[in-house]
Amino acid sequence: MASHFLAKVYVTLKPTVNDPQGLTVRNGLHNLGFAEVGGVRVGKFLEVQLEAGDREEAARRVQEMGRQLLANPVIEQFRFDLEDVPPPTRPSP
Amino acid sequence: MASHFLAKVYVTLKPTVNDPQGLTVRNGLHNLGFAEVGGVRVGKFLEVQLEAGDREEAARRVQEMGRQLLANPVIEQFRFDLEDVPPPTRPSP
Structure with missing residues (x-):
């Protein structure tokens, strides 16, 4: 029987890539008075629910999706990161 | 002396809010053959460098930025989450 997993995927710009969105956020924070802020980098955070036979298969598939x-x-x-999650509840028959 | 922190900030849509970007990613994954994918939610992941007197002050300020x-x-x-980071290296005099 397949198990259910929740993959939390963090996508970030490579360190050498310019991040204009991060600069904009930093400037916005400075303008709001948060002068203590240095650099800001902006990335994506995805939560992907999936079924797989086991954790190794789930990790392999998420790696491929990325x-x-x-x-x-x-x-x-x-x-x-991979988390085990209970299968979705189904209505009683 | 101020300490340096790295705040890793995860911004997600509230569970009741529709996520068209997540639906698009899910459909894209299905089209690529990842039929095992259920729901996908897309959020933001920000890394904010800041200085603060201590961890409590840093947490209070990041909460306010959010x-x-x-x-x-x-x-x-x-x-x-807050991580302690070493201060940026400065060139020797």
């Missing part, structure tokens, strides 16, 4: 769709390998990197 | 700028309180929620 490579193919979730991250742009030219400018981004990604990592993820 | 409330004022990083998250839209109408549709989003946020949480964060």
